[in-house]
Amino acid sequence: MLKQFFILSLSLAFCSTSFANIETVKSKLAQQYPNVKIDNLQTTEMVGLYSGTLENQVIYVNEEAQHLFIGSMIRLKDQKNLTKDLALKQNTVDFKSLPLNDAVKSVRGNGKRQLAIFSDPNCPYCKTLEGNLAQLNDVTIYTFIYPIKTQSIIASKQVWCSANKDYAWKSLIQNGVKPTAAANCETPIERNLELGKKLGLHGTPAIIFSNGYKVMGAYPAAEIEKIWQQFGL
Structure with missing residues (x-):
């Protein structure tokens, strides 16, 4: 289980490039692992790591779509649990x-x-x-x-x-x-x-x-x- 991440600040330029790569990651997942259905794929604060949901659980996948991580992403500067917030946001109704x-x-x-x-x-x-x-x-x-x-x-x-x-x-x-x-x-x-x-x-x-x-x-x-x-x- 993933125990901690080192969080990096991203520039606007990188965010734009990274956003474009979401479709690339989706494509790689579909080609290499068609039975792995990851929803809500999006960028994270960590370079090269994307978050998504798999069977109602928050997971993380790398850009090459070769490794999947399960665990909490903690932002060190304020000890904020980003995974907790993400889980709530992606699985919330009013x-x-x-x-x-x-x-x-x-x-x-x-x-x-x-x-x-x-x-x-x-x-x-x-x-x-x-x-x-x-x-x-x-x-x-x-x-x-x-x-x-x-x-x-x-x-x-x-x-x-x-x-x-x-x-x-x-x-x-x-x-x-x-x-x-x-x-x-x-x-x-x-x-x-x-x-x-x-x-x-x-x-x-x-x-x-x-x-x-x-x-x-x-x-x-x-x-x-x-x-x-x-x-x-």
Whole structure:
């Protein structure tokens, strides 16, 4: 794992040249490693090193597209973690703009920490995440039921039409107990599907932290706690 970088100040002339080389790096990656899909490729403060995202993780690649680095880039003069800022910028949505009234709300303890979850009841990883979320304390969880599987749509609407949405959701996602309520009320399910597409959620589960940081997958409770600590949430 990359442990430290020596940061160099770049001149405007070099920035212009380096920017032009982004396309060259993209081309080399496509030719030499077509199965390595790096998004958001851009220059960094370090000469000859480019940042990007690979499977939702910030990575660095050299100009020859022959070496990939994973780790934190620290600017020595002020000890600023540039990787942390980059991760937040590239995987952020506006949490305050989320229509929380369209989500199933669950409060644990004082509820001071907040998470928004996009989950499909027939997604096995969503079931795993639900178990992980149950280990968290002092959190408010907003679950946007997101039935990207067509067989999940009716059950999702039944959850929303239940008298106790939180209980109905947990019974379905954790125990496979289908709701008994009829799916004949007005639901936000279609809006949730549109919202997920707008946010670029092509799978489930998705976790959005209160600062807007977005991750995909069934993160363990300990990893969620680490992210809270990392961002001071």
